[in-house]
Amino acid sequence: MTLASPSDFQAPQQSSPNQEGPRGLQPEGWLRYLSFSLDHKVIGLQYMVCGFLFYFLGGALAGVIRTELASPISDFVSRETYNEVLTLHGTVMIFLWIVPVVNGAFGNYLIPFYVGARDMAFPRLNAVAFWLIPPAGILLISSYFIKGGAAQSGWTAYPPLSLTTPALGQVIWIISVLLLGGSSIFGGINFIATILKLRRPGLKMMQLPMYCWAMLGTSILVVLSTPVLAGTLILLSFDIIAHTGFFNPALGGNVVVYQHLFWFYSHPAVYIMVLPAFGLVSEIIPIHARKPLFGYTTMVYSIIAIVVLGLVVWAHHMFTSGTPPWMRLFFTIATSFIAVPTGIKFFNWLATLWQGKIALNSAMLFACAFIVNFVFGGITGVALAQVPFDIHVHDTYFVVGHFHYIVYGGTVFIIFSAVYHWYPKFTGRMLDEHLGRLHFMLTFIGFNLCFAPQHWLGLNGMPRRVAEYDPSFTTLNQVSSVGALLMAVSTLPFLINVVVSAIRGEVAGDNPWNALTPEWLTSSPPPVENWIGEAPLVTHPYGYGAPTDRLDLQVVTAEQIWNDRTP
Amino acid sequence: MTSLTSGTGDIAQIASDLDTAGHGHGGDDHGGHVDVRLFGLATFLVADGMTFAGFFAAYLTFRAVNPLPENSSYELELLLPSLNTLLLVLSSFTFHRAGRGLLRGEGPACRRWLAITAALGVAFLAGQMVEYFHLPFGLTDNLFASTFYALTGFHGLHVTLGVICILIIWWQTRSEGRIKASAPFGLEAAELYWHFVDGIWLVLYGILYLL
Numbered sequence: 120m121t122l123a124s125p126s127d128f129q130a131p132q133q134s135s136p137n138q139e140g141p142r143g144l145q146p147e148g149w150l151r152y153l154s155f156s157l158d159h160k161v162i163g164l165q166y167m168v169c170g171f172l173f174y175f176l177g178g179a180l181a182g183v184i185r186t187e188l189a190s191p192i193s194d195f196v197s198r199e200t201y202n203e204v205l206t207l208h209g210t211v212m213i214f215l216w217i218v219p220v221v222n223g224a225f226g227n228y229l230i231p232f233y234v235g236a237r238d239m240a241f242p243r244l245n246a247v248a249f250w251l252i253p254p255a256g257i258l259l260i261s262s263y264f265i266k267g268g269a270a271q272s273g274w275t276a277y278p279p280l281s282l283t284t285p286a287l288g289q290v291i292w293i294i295s296v297l298l299l300g301g302s303s304i305f306g307g308i309n310f311i312a313t314i315l316k317l318r319r320p321g322l323k324m325m326q327l328p329m330y331c332w333a334m335l336g337t338s339i340l341v342v343l344s345t346p347v348l349a350g351t352l353i354l355l356s357f358d359i360i361a362h363t364g365f366f367n368p369a370l371g372g373n374v375v376v377y378q379h380l381f382w383f384y385s386h387p388a389v390y391i392m393v394l395p396a397f398g399l400v401s402e403i404i405p406i407h408a409r410k411p412l413f414g415y416t417t418m419v420y421s422i423i424a425i426v427v428l429g430l431v432v433w434a435h436h437m438f439t440s441g442t443p444p445w446m447r448l449f450f451t452i453a454t455s456f457i458a459v460p461t462g463i464k465f466f467n468w469l470a471t472l473w474q475g476k477i478a479l480n481s482a483m484l485f486a487c488a489f490i491v492n493f494v495f496g497g498i499t500g501v502a503l504a505q506v507p508f509d510i511h512v513h514d515t516y517f518v519v520g521h522f523h524y525i526v527y528g529g530t531v532f533i534i535f536s537a538v539y540h541w542y543p544k545f546t547g548r549m550l551d552e553h554l555g556r557l558h559f560m561l562t563f564i565g566f567n568l569c570f571a572p573q574h575w576l577g578l579n580g581m582p583r584r585v586a587e588y589d590p591s592f593t594t595l596n597q598v599s600s601v602g603a604l605l606m607a608v609s610t611l612p613f614l615i616n617v618v619v620s621a622i623r624g625e626v627a628g629d630n631p632w633n634a635l636t637p638e639w640l641t642s643s644p645p646p647v648e649n650w651i652g653e654a655p656l657v658t659h660p661y662g663y664g665a666p667t668d669r670l671d672l673q674v675v676t677a678e679q680i681w682n683d684r685t686p
Numbered sequence: 687m688t689s690l691t692s693g694t695g696d697i698a699q700i701a702s703d704l705d706t707a708g709h710g711h712g713g714d715d716h717g718g719h720v721d722v723r724l725f726g727l728a729t730f731l732v733a734d735g736m737t738f739a740g741f742f743a744a745y746l747t748f749r750a751v752n753p754l755p756e757n758s759s760y761e762l763e764l765l766l767p768s769l770n771t772l773l774l775v776l777s778s779f780t781f782h783r784a785g786r787g788l789l790r791g792e793g794p795a796c797r798r799w800l801a802i803t804a805a806l807g808v809a810f811l812a813g814q815m816v817e818y819f820h821l822p823f824g825l826t827d828n829l830f831a832s833t834f835y836a837l838t839g840f841h842g843l844h845v846t847l848g849v850i851c852i853l854i855i856w857w858q859t860r861s862e863g864r865i866k867a868s869a870p871f872g873l874e875a876a877e878l879y880w881h882f883v884d885g886i887w888l889v890l891y892g893i894l895y896l897l
Contacts, residue, residue: 240722308729316722346733347740354744354836361825363832365744371755371829376747380740 155250157242158647162249163228164545169249170220173211173256178607180208185569185603188596193586201586202271203263203288209274210292213388214299215256217530221395222341223249223306225537226334228545229402230310232638232645233328235319235654240312248305255298262291273584275381278355278366278374286359293352293359300345303391307341310334319654325419328636328660329412332419333398336426340387340394343430348384351377375440382433390429392526393493394422396533397464400486403533403540404468406634407483408475411661414467421460428457438506439513447506454504458497465494476664481555485536488563492528496521499574514584517577523570535562535613542617543631547643548624554616561609569602636660727875731882734844738886741840742893745833749897752829759822760830762895770813771891774845777806778884781852781877788859791867800856803880807849814842834894841890844883851876 151161152168183204187195196204227245231238239245262269267285270276270292281289314327314335355377357363364370366377405412412418434442434450442450468490477483499521503509512518535558542550572595577583581592588596630639637657641650754760780803787796823831855873858865865872 241726244726304730304733308726308733311729312722312726316720316725342729342733343736346735346737350737350740350840351744353840354741357832357836363826363836364829365748365832365836370826371752373748373752373829376744379747380744383740 155246157238157246159227159231159239159242159245160645160649162245163224163226165249166219166223166227166252167225169252169256170216170224173215174220175610176260177208177211177216178610180204180211181603182607184208185600187586188588189600191588191590191593191596196586198586199268199271202273202284202584203269205584206270206273206292207259207263210259210270210296211256212526213274213392214296215252215259217392217526217534218299218303218388219252220534221392221399221530222303222310222334222337223252225330225395225399225541226306226310228541229330229638230313230334231317232641232649233331233636233660234314234317235322235637235656236313236317237648237650237654239309240317241309244305245309248302248309251298251302251305255295255302258291258298259295262288262295265291275385276352276355277381278358278372278377279368281355282358282367290356290359293356297349297352300349303341304345307338307345310338311342314338319656321656322658325416326658326660328398329401329415329418330395330398332422333394333401336422337391337394339426340391340429344384344387344391347380351380351384375437378437378440379434382436383430386433386436387429389525390425392530394425396489396530397422399533399537400468400489401464402636403482403486403536404471405661405663406540406632406636407478407480407486408472409478409663410471410475411663412467413470413473414463415661417463418467421463424460425457428453428460432457432504435504435509438509451504451506455501458501461497465490465497480539480552481550481559482536482539484556484559485532485539485562488559489529489532489536492524492532492566496524496528499524512577514582515577516573516581516583519583520570520573520577523573527570528566532562532566535559538617540632541638542620543627544638544643544645546621546624547627548620549627549631550616550620550624554612558609558612558616561605561612565602565605565607565609567602569599569606572596572599572602635662721871723871724874724878727878731879735882735886738840738889741833741837742889745837746893748829748833754828754830758828758830760828760834761822762834763817763820764895766813766817767891767895770810770817771887773806773810773813774884774887777803777810778881780806781880785870785873785877788865788870788873789867793859793861796873797856797859800852800859804849804852804856807845807852811842811845811849814838814845837890837894841883841887844886848876848880848883851879 151158152165154161156162156165183196184201187193187201189195193201227239259269265287267287269288270281271284272281272289276289276292314331318324318327354363354365358365358367358372362370364372366372366374368374401412401418432450432454434446435454438447438450472487479487499517503512503518503521539550539555542548576592576595576599579592581588581596627643629641629643632639635657637655637660638645640655640657780799784796784799784803787793787799818835823834825832825835855865855876857863858872
């Protein structure tokens, strides 16, 4: 690996290019977003735009799936194409959309602000991590056009299925996922180093905004689990290319070992996708409810508990793989335990909202909907952890419904919430509230219409990943497809909003939400190196409002911090 | 608010320890901050170690639950690998001597020890090659053979990269090079990496040859 050279650490600190005045340095034009920029804000937005492009692609693939499933027979695409589409949909959405955006985009943009640094610990490694993603994505998509087509074995690539489907597409899939895994690991190393080592002097760990803790936990999971997936996929590629028999039962291999190694990454991957969303929602809710984040310390403990437990629950994906009883028992208990820290976070968000002065704008609507969706996905998750129930619904649409309630109803809702919340910081302009609410309504209704019926379908035994189904499932599937159509339509107001508002949106000012977290205590968009002059020391990022019966409690407003800071 | 942010207990203690650790910056001077490159490398090595951990777990599970077919060959000679182990352990010490030499300003001694370390690494790789050519099984013969080649091969790749790093450092430690007593990062990083590869070999030797 290439470690950054000494100049990476010192150059941004020593040079101070912005001498033009207090609000100085404006962006140097959009071309830098196509360059190998070392600025964490540019890299963050590169992740964001790139991720959204892949989101639209993955959404189109989902549209193909729901169109096919609108009727019980296989009539829209061929069965092979259906398999390719569902594999690409899963891979694109997980590895090219959610993981890069909720970690890479927001992490890179916000973490240096939150720790009071001028950039990430390893700016060059950071740029490398981003620039691994577009080639990996293009490689993955290109496999659709080669002889034999793209991988058909789902995002899990279970052998022996992945050994019997066309080899070339599967190998390209592996290479692509390895590149994306590498990108993820480099990003994780960078976040850990930045959060632990680059904090502004005087800023304590327990004073950091919650997103820092979430990203620290996430990055630890990335660093510990992603390499295991990489190693596993290398062994799988040996099986495909060199005809070894690691996972091939016909050659004396063992498929269950693949499943263990795969889920050792891919269960923590769920937390890699959702923990940062927990962090982001913990930033968004206090600002728009004008209340301190409830139970900061318990939030931190919960994240640590989720990280630790998240590493020892993977085999609950394998209850039907001949898992021995003691293993089932252990993994059921460990999985059920995760509900405790997750529940603590859930009630802390509710308590933060409680008696707050809530502004129900688009960001807050998405954040509140996240809480609702996530608790529903969490309940079905605890249900799935119970062996007897899991055996009944294993590999059915119940799992599909549960999973999408977590990653779409959970993480994607928060990504949208975060875009509405931080867009003024990214661009200096506000997003349109009317379009934002329209976007929210369409997304919320479409999402629930699409995925709630899938729980019924699964309980009644409709298997996932199959292009055809029993005609008795038709009505609910059509409801689900209508929901998917609504979700597709819902992206239109969003797209129009982000494009039009960038040009003629209302000018936001530095701190439109009167927030206290450090990224709002600089200009919008922020200058290179984040602050003119010294970084503000924010020790109470959630010091909103004062209870009327405790007027002695000193409340610091963003305005005061700004005024104290600027001479 | 204060009561919400100031936690008590173990995590809070760890967090406050981390705070002290993070304050090596030197007062309010933002002209430069702590050099975190070795920390970053160590984090990367944790990740790399997890790749090996995955391989080891796979190997041990295969061993426990997948009996090899009868009359399949999986016997390993112990002499050459043990000699190789010795070479690799020795090379960790020689690398350490090189590092000490650099910090003491003894350039020629440092470079001599580096050369010896590289030679030991090459000797290890050569020994590995000899073993490969004399083994009675090939990559696809049976599960043990495949795992054996995958594990030793992946480790050998690490040794090869290490040797290349040492040669680059050997070049950079010449008197007009970039690595010197005041800027020893390259050498320290390679040394950390080399010790890591050495440690991995000891585990590998233990479970593959001795177990």
